[in-house]
Structure formats: C-alpha cells, structure tokens
Amino acid sequence: MSPRESAPARRRRRFRKRCAAGTALLCTAAFMWINNTDLLADHSVEEHGVLAHRGLGQTFGHEGVGNDTCTAERIDEPEHDFLENTVPGMRAAFDAGADQVEFDVHMTADEEFAVFHDWELDCRTDLSGTTRDHTLAELQQADIGYGYTADGGETHPFRGAGKGLMPSLDEVLAEFPDDDLLLHVKSDDPAEGELLAGRLAELPDERLADLTVYGGDGPIAALRERLPELRVMSKAMMTDCLVAYEAVGWTGHVPPSCSRMQLHVPEGYGPWLWGWPARFTQCMAAADTRVVIVAGSGGFSEGFDDIGSLERIPDGFTGLVWTNRADETAAAIHGPNG
Incomplete structure (x- = not known):
C-alpha cells in the first residue's frame, strides 16, 4: 500500500477484496450444490436392485436383540x-x-x-x-x-x-x-x-x-x-472410504479408497453423504463400487421387509436394497419395469 493512498482509495480496495472473496464463496457454494444434486445424475439408470439377506x-423381531441373542x-x-x-x-x-x-x-x-x-x-x-x-x-x-x-x-x-x-x-x-x-x-x-x-x-x-x-x-x-x-468390504475399509469421501466428495471425485467395494449405508446416514442418493450411487458405480441401503441403523440385519417400508427408499437411489423378505418386496422394489 502506498503511503500516499487516500482513505477513500483504501476503502475501495478493501471493498473490492471483500467482493472478490464473497464471489469466490458463492461460486464454490454453487459448484458444490450443482455437483451434488440430481441435475448431473443419469436418470436413465434402473432405480433399484434387491439384495436378499441370507x-x-x-x-x-429386532427389539432387544443383542450379539448373544438366539x-x-x-x-x-x-x-x-x-x-x-x-x-x-x-x-x-x-x-x-x-x-x-x-x-x-x-x-x-x-x-x-x-x-x-x-x-x-x-x-x-x-x-x-x-x-x-x-x-x-x-x-x-x-x-x-x-x-x-x-x-x-x-x-x-x-x-x-x-x-x-x-x-x-x-x-x-x-x-x-x-x-x-x-x-x-x-x-x-x-x-x-x-x-x-x-x-x-x-x-x-x-x-x-x-x-x-x-x-x-x-x-x-x-x-x-x-x-x-475381488469386490470386498470391511468396517475399516468402509470407514477409510467414507472419511476420505466426506473430505473430497463435494468435488465429484471418488477417492481410491472407495474403489471396488460394496458399501452398506444405513438409511439414516445416507443424507450426510455428498450427492446422496443418485449422484453418490452413480459416482461409486463408476469406481466399481456398489451401494446398498440398509434399514434403520444397519444393526442386526434390519431390512426393508414390507411394502410400507419401501416408501423410505429415497428417490433417485440406484443401488441395492437390503431385504429379509424378497418374496414380499422384490417385485415392488424393482417397480413396474423391473
């Protein structure tokens, strides 16, 4: 800054810097929003698949079930x-x-x-x-x-x-x-x-x-x-993948730790993932990783096991749906064109 710069000039310079910073923040926010909405998702992809547990x-009943429950x-x-x-x-x-x-x-x-x-x-x-x-x-x-x-x-x-x-x-x-x-x-x-x-x-x-x-x-x-x-998954691998994805996923980039896996995502956790559901599942598919949505917290084999529960599957989800009653739910999960 020149010692001869007038007070009005200094104010104008600070104002331009603030405008530039604000514009950068707005542009970044707009990029994050567009890149993680369904706008960039491929809507021709089949909606759901069915994973039949066991x-x-x-x-x-899952109430009160623990690790030692028969x-x-x-x-x-x-x-x-x-x-x-x-x-x-x-x-x-x-x-x-x-x-x-x-x-x-x-x-x-x-x-x-x-x-x-x-x-x-x-x-x-x-x-x-x-x-x-x-x-x-x-x-x-x-x-x-x-x-x-x-x-x-x-x-x-x-x-x-x-x-x-x-x-x-x-x-x-x-x-x-x-x-x-x-x-x-x-x-x-x-x-x-x-x-x-x-x-x-x-x-x-x-x-x-x-x-x-x-x-x-x-x-x-x-x-x-x-x-x-081989496509695999463990708790440690899923944690490594999702932590890295939360850091960079807003850019649309899938970290290497998420490649060739099968991610089992509890329905309550999904909304915290960048691009959930359509953009997320399709980005993972491009990395040869499948996404499975499981019911509740994902504990003790909870599944989407009746027709009413299927209403909780988010629009745009293109992965597999975990169910214990494929006989009751598979046809409905696939939909009229399944």
Whole structure:
C-alpha cells in the first residue's frame, strides 16, 4: 500500500477484496450444490436392485436383540418353509427377483467352508460347540431347523426338516454358477481370509466379477491382498472410504479408497453423504463400487421387509436394497419395469 493512498482509495480496495472473496464463496457454494444434486445424475439408470439377506429364511423381531441373542428362539409365526443360508432358500430368493443373495461362511475343523450363520451351534441345531469344532461332514449331518420356535419352545415347526440342509461353499457356488453372490466371513481371523482367497483364486475371472465378500477387518484385508480384483468390504475399509469421501466428495471425485467395494449405508446416514442418493450411487458405480441401503441403523440385519417400508427408499437411489423378505418386496422394489 502506498503511503500516499487516500482513505477513500483504501476503502475501495478493501471493498473490492471483500467482493472478490464473497464471489469466490458463492461460486464454490454453487459448484458444490450443482455437483451434488440430481441435475448431473443419469436418470436413465434402473432405480433399484434387491439384495436378499441370507436368501429367504424365517424373520424375527429386532427389539432387544443383542450379539448373544438366539434369534431362532424368537421367530415370527412362519409364513413359508424356507430356512436361511440354505440352497432352497437362496433359490427361492432368486426366483422372487433378488439380484444378489447374501450368505454366511465359516471355516470348519478340516479347513472347508460351511454355509451357516452362527459361530455357536447350540441355538439352531442339534449339535453343540462351534463350527470350527466340527468337520464339514459332521456339520452337514446336523438338523439346522432344530431350535426354531415361534411360541417360546412349545412347538418347533422345523425340527427334523433341516437335517442335511447345511451346504458347503462349494455347493452354493456350483448351484448358482452365474448368479451374483455376497459372502459374509463371520470371523475376524486373517487365516480364514487366506484360506478363502486360496479357494476363490481357483475361479475364473468372470466368476469372481459376480462375487463380493465382506466381514471382519483381518480376513478381508487378507483377501484384498491376495485378490485385488475381488469386490470386498470391511468396517475399516468402509470407514477409510467414507472419511476420505466426506473430505473430497463435494468435488465429484471418488477417492481410491472407495474403489471396488460394496458399501452398506444405513438409511439414516445416507443424507450426510455428498450427492446422496443418485449422484453418490452413480459416482461409486463408476469406481466399481456398489451401494446398498440398509434399514434403520444397519444393526442386526434390519431390512426393508414390507411394502410400507419401501416408501423410505429415497428417490433417485440406484443401488441395492437390503431385504429379509424378497418374496414380499422384490417385485415392488424393482417397480413396474423391473
């Protein structure tokens, strides 16, 4: 500033600086708004897909459910005969219109993979101990419908009907060779991820493209290191992705930590993401990442399980919708053109 600058000149200079700063802020705000609204979204994209959690199985009330709750002992009155994590239940979900079916895997005592939800066997089956205490052959002799009851133990509608219904991972892959599958590794043991990586590495690339694996941080990190082309998700990976995205997502840029994943986003958290829902899901799709909307807080398997709940799916969402009742909701989720 020149010492001879007059007071009016100084005021004019400060005014121009403030105008320039204000204009820059307005331009930035306008860019952020336009870049994160549906204006830039591709509205020709199909609206929703369906993720059938554990195929088709028995449902239960989520009130008061904790990590140690035996949900088989509190099922709703059965409306069908299918049990979760079974080949018939998965087939029924696909027949109902599911685009992806989720199921749980456990490593067995003989280093095979059994498809079953619980770590402990006592809740649902006529065996005791954990899945790792038994060989695959022993587990496949179990009655997986043994513990189900809707009336506090007075009756057990699936006792005897579940004998021999626990499939292996190999059997599921063989039964659904061309379908989109989501594998859930229930442990946090890196050794389980390494064993699973060795099994999946035997599959052709085109089959791997239809598989997604999620679970504990340890096994999923081992999977990603061995099979970087596989779509995966863990809590740590999802946190890294979303923290980075919140920092830069307003620009439309998807950080590398969000590539080739499957993000499970609770419905209440979605509105806090840049570009939610249409722009966000489409930007993630460009990074080979799928987005799944889950009901409530995302805890304890909550899903969009009845027609009324589907009204909460935001307009413009183009990912997968998590449901425990594909038979009730798949057709409606897909819509009239599905």
